[in-house]
Amino acid sequence: MDKNLNTSSERKLNCSDESKCFELLESILDGEETTASKEILDEKLAKCQPCFEHYHLEKVIREVLKNKCTKHMVPAELADTIRQKIQEIK
Amino acid sequence: MSEVQRKKYSDKEKNSIFDHEFMPHIDSMYNFAYRLTFDEDDAKDLVQDTYLKAYRFINSFEQGTNAKAWLFRILKNSFINEYRKKSKQPSKVDYQEVETYYNSDNVDYSMTSDLRVDAVKDMLGDEISNALNSLAVDFRTVIILCDLEGFTYEEMAKILDIPIGTVRSRLHRARNLLKDKLRSYAENMGYDTDEE
Numbered sequence A: 001m002d003k004n005l006n007t008s009s010e011r012k013l014n015c016s017d018e019s020k021c022f023e024l025l026e027s028i029l030d031g032e033e034t035t036a037s038k039e040i041l042d043e044k045l046a047k048c049q050p051c052f053e054h055y056h057l058e059k060v061i062r063e064v065l066k067n068k069c070t071k072h073m074v075p076a077e078l079a080d081t082i083r084q085k086i087q088e089i090k
Numbered sequence B: 001m002s003e004v005q006r007k008k009y010s011d012k013e014k015n016s017i018f019d020h021e022f023m024p025h026i027d028s029m030y031n032f033a034y035r036l037t038f039d040e041d042d043a044k045d046l047v048q049d050t051y052l053k054a055y056r057f058i059n060s061f062e063q064g065t066n067a068k069a070w071l072f073r074i075l076k077n078s079f080i081n082e083y084r085k086k087s088k089q090p091s092k093v094d095y096q097e098v099e100t101y102y103n104s105d106n107v108d109y110s111m112t113s114d115l116r117v118d119a120v121k122d123m124l125g126d127e128i129s130n131a132l133n134s135l136a137v138d139f140r141t142v143i144i145l146c147d148l149e150g151f152t153y154e155e156m157a158k159i160l161d162i163p164i165g166t167v168r169s170r171l172h173r174a175r176n177l178l179k180d181k182l183r184s185y186a187e188n189m190g191y192d193t194d195e196e
Ligand SMILES: [Zn+2]
Pocket: A014, A015, A016, A017, A018, A021, A044, A048, A049, A050, A051
């Protein structure tokens, strides 16, 4: 088993600055932080239990939204109708 | 968008832009429209109106820039200006109530949720979808743009005509509201949502 995912005993149970940390974690998950974010992330996840939990919950929320919110099928005739209307206004 | 615009594209170029840069986004556009209106016919009309406007104002589109974001912005504005009025959704009122409730530009990120990762993983598409659909339209919109369509904060700021800081805080609030919904589903499913 992956040591990093399970040894919660090595993480501190209280986050020193949840508000700042969570904001940063959420930005990283949204792909907004690029510089050095991987290191900061690894550090937080390894050392802080609240950060670890928050990160994984936020991550799974994004995953289910992306993967489980099914796309509604576009009605077959819509593209043709649009092209037709465009011809009319040309 | 101004009615007065430079003629910069030939008819041939216009058709090429329309076919190769605009039409490939019809799936995402329809999906966005459907999640805004919850009605197939309204969604079709909204997408159609958006494409007609896009064609009419094609000269104000800069080739090489993000066509999808440009189209989404038109769609969102059409929705606000035309569909929201006739929509049965009391979304505007909802949003104001929620805004008043949170009542701040500064979002407290430290609010933790006792929702479990496993409970979320086990949820069905319908439950996720219903939770998303139950959010007031402005909150629903940021989640659709970010998580379903993958827009960046900067693109979202342009689409919605709001500052990036507002995108960030609205998104955070939207996800918290979504988590509240998911937590109540999890409780109904028999998951223990309390801390051990
Ligand atoms: Zn922390």
